[in-house]
Amino acid sequence: MATERRAYFNGEYVPESEARVSIFDSALMFGDMVFEMTRTYNHEPFRLREHLERLYAGIKTLEIDCGLTVDEMEAVTLETIDVNMDHFPEGVDMQIMHDVSRGPLPKYEMAVPGGLKPTVSINCWPLTDDLAGLADSYDTGVHAITVPQQSVPSRLIDPKIKNRSRIYYQIAAMQANKTEPGSYPILVDDDGFLTEGTGANFFLVKNSELFTPEGRNILRGVTRGAVMDVAANQGIPCHERNLEPYDIVTADEAFFTSTSQAIMPVTQFNGLPIGSGKVGAMVRCLLHAFGQMVGVDIVAQAKQYKQASGL
Ligand SMILES: Cc1ncc(COP(=O)(O)O)c(C=O)c1O
Structure with a gap:
């Protein structure tokens, strides 16, 4: 070797x-x-x-x-x-x-x-170290917060192109971390509509249906598409639509999607609980179905990495 x-x-x-x-x-x-x-x-x-x-x-x-x-x-x-x-x-x-x-x-x-x-x-x-550090977050959910830094609109630099001109994501992450260490920023566009996290797409759950920002001012994540496929297979309606911070406050559940983490529950928003403030049934159902699709229990794998790392 x-x-x-x-x-x-x-x-x-x-x-x-x-x-x-x-x-x-x-x-x-x-x-x-x-x-x-x-x-x-x-x-x-x-x-x-x-x-x-x-x-x-x-x-x-x-x-x-x-x-x-x-x-x-x-x-x-x-x-x-x-x-x-x-x-x-x-x-x-x-x-x-x-x-x-x-x-x-x-x-x-x-x-x-x-x-x-x-x-x-x-x-x-x-992926061991990254996921080991996140193992507990699958149980607790993470805290998402809005930050002053906005998304760059697609008419200026198109975020659908996964490019390295990413200083604004870095600034957003720094702002979130200053407000609350360990929190995850969620950005908005020019009109105040939710876009995405700094390395993840965003979904919320309301009345057992999924809602996610339209594919305009975001990177159209591969995991976002995979979650939409999983939802379709499970008969769960999923809507792409303009969403505002208010919609997170009034949501039942929320989550981020990204390649490394797959589905990461979000249980707090700007210091407020989302729904019960705990990881909800829909997120658990999607994590399970996603795991079945890829042949890996996502949460168990992160926990196994955590155990092996001695964290
Ligand atoms: C800004 C941004 N949005 C969304 C995502 C999620 O995309 P994917 O599911 O393809 O990893 C990423 C991934 O790096 C990202 O950087």
């Missing part, structure tokens, strides 16, 4: 610590980079093609010639998983990160050995 995980970096496999982006890269200069985060369940990547299609929508929008077709990117992703599999014992799932930029800016060509080419990186990282 290689002692270090290896990253696919511009056509080669290199030790993770040696995969370095140039200081002249457009990613660093402009945040001009698109990315993806996929995860495995039982070592199988979940909806990889969907993640890659979203990545390629970004690549097309930014007019980056990354040198790989989506089929080739899929093949090389599966190879990267294989190359690293020895580092992932049974039960330890991974996140797979894709990062693509147009590479170093032409102006700095002289300082770039090997000449200008796009930056294409794929790496695998264990």
Whole structure:
């Protein structure tokens, strides 16, 4: 077994610590980079093609010639998983990160050995630490709060493109953490309608139906789509609609969705309990059905990671 995980970096496999982006890269200069985060369940990547299609929508929008077709990117992703599999014992799932930029800016060509080419990186990282730290939150739910930082509307920078110009998410997270350490920000758009968290989509439950912000000023999460599929299979109506903070205050339950966490219950909003203030029946039902779809008990896995980490 290689002692270090290896990253696919511009056509080669290199030790993770040696995969370095140039200081002249457009990613660093402009945040001009698109990315993806996929995860495995039982070592199988979940909806990889969907993640890659979203990545390629970004690549097309930014007019980056990354040198790989989506089929080739899929093949090389599966190879990267294989190359690293020895580092992932049974039960330890991974996140797979894709990062693509147009590479170093032409102006700095002289300082770039090997000449200008796009930056294409794929790496695998264990989900154990992230999920171990969240294990208890599946039982208690998390606290979501509104923050002064707003979402950037799609007419300015389209959040449907998963891009690295993410300073506003970072500011929102800092603001939330200052107001209440450990809380999760939830952003609104120009009109005050709810959009998303800084790394997650948002749903609420009212009268046994699901409601989620329209797909306009948000990243249309792969997990958001998967939860909609699960809801449809369970006969649970799901509506995409403009929602306001008021709708969270008056909701029965709420939750975030994201690749790594799947479904994370939200039980408090701006210091107020949502519904009973406890994880509700709908969230439990969706977590169970989602777990059945992917073949992993989401909550049990997080608890197992927590136990193994000695947290
Ligand atoms: C801003 C934002 N919204 C939503 C999501 C959830 O998307 P997905 O379910 O594809 O992980 C993410 C994931 O990183 C995100 O960064």
